[in-house]
Amino acid sequence: MSRLQPDPSDGPPPAGGDYVTVDDTGDFGYHRSEQELLAAFEYVGEARSIIDRRGNDYLLVMDPNRRLVLGPALGPVEFHWLGQAWQAAQNVHVERHRIRRFHPGTREQLLRDLFETLVLERVPDPGAGSWSLDVGGVTTRLQSLQEVDHRLSRQSRLEQARVRDPFGRTYRPVLHRRHWYMPAAAGLMVYVETPPHGDAPG
Template sequence: MNTTSRRIHDASGLPAGTVASREFVAVDDSGEFSYHRSQQDLVAAFEYVGEAACIIDRSGSAFRLVLDANRHLTLGPALGPVEFHWLRHAWLDAQNAHPEGHRLRRFYPVTRDEVVSGLFETLALEGGTAPVEGAWSLDIEGFASFPSNIQEIDRRLARGDRLERARVKDPFGHVYRPARHRKHRYLPAAAGSILYIEIPASGSLGSVPHALP
C-alpha cells in the first residue's frame, strides 16, 4: 500500500525549534514513513488505530493511536523511548524500497538521537515546502546558487552530465553529491531520479554513506 502522497503534509524544512506546533513522524502498517507538523495533522492522516505502527516525536518518545470516549482517533500517551534498532532498520528498508521517495541519503546513523533527528530533518526537506530563502545551496564548479527547495535543485540538475561537478548543502549543513538512480540499467541516465548522497563537509570522498545508488 503506497500512501506517501496522502500522508506527507506541508513541511517547513526548517531546523528544530522554528516550527511552532509539535511535530511527529509516523510509520504506517506497510512500513512507509511520513512527517506531520502537528498532532491534528497526524490524526487526520490515518483512518484506524492499527494503521500507524509507530509514532515518534522529536524527543524519540513512541506513541500509538487510540480511540477516545467517542470512538474518534486520538494520540495515546507516551510509551517510552522508541526501539532504536527497529527504527533504524525500518528507515533503511523504507529508503531502499522507495528510493524515488527518499532521496536524501545521509551517513549511517549510529545512535538513536541520530536516527530521530535525521528522520525529522530529511522527511521535512523531502516534503518540498520551501525553507527560508538561501537555506539550501548548490555549487557547480565553484558557482554557487541558493535554491528554495530540493525540487528546484532537481530542475537545475536535470542534465545528467552536470551531476558529478555539483555539491549540495541542505539547511542543516549536510553536504551531498548528486547521483542518478535508474530503476533499470537499460533506461537512459536522464530517466532516473536524483539521489543526494552525503559526503564529508570538506567535500572529500573519505567516508562512505549508508546507501549508494
C-alpha cells in the same frame, strides 16, 4: 515489534510538536502537528509507530466516542528497529526518500536525521534556510529540493556538482535508475552525503 495497546484514559499526550510516523506498509511520513497527523490516518493500526522529537513512541487509539486520537507515550522508540525500518523504507520507496545521509551512530543522531530529512523531502518551504548548489566553483542559492532537482536536470556533468542542505550537510547528486532497461536520464536524482571539506564520516 509488538506493543500493548494503551488505553486513552491513561492520560493525554503532550500538546504541540511535530511527529514522524511509520505506517503499516513500512513507509515514513512527517506531520507538522497532532491535527495534521490525525487527519492522515483512518484506523487504529494504520500507524505502526508515531515518534516525537524526544524519541517517545505512540500509537493511535479510539477514545470513548470512537474517535481516532493519539494515545499516551509508550516509552522510547527502539533504536535498532527504527534504524532498520528507515533503511528498508529508503530502499523500497526510493522516489519518496532521496536524501541519503551517513548511517547514524546514536539514537539521538538517528532522530535528528529522520526529522531533518523528512522535513526537507516533504515540506515545500521548510523554513530552515536555503539550499546551495555548487557546480565547478559557481554557487547558487535555492529555496527547495525541487529547485535543486530542476537545476541539476540541465547539468550534464553531475560529478562536478555538490549540494548543501539548509542544515549544513553536503551531498553529491546521483541518478538512480528506476529500472535496468530505462535510460539513466529517466532516473531519480538521489543525494548521497559526502564528508565536509574532504573529512571522513564520523
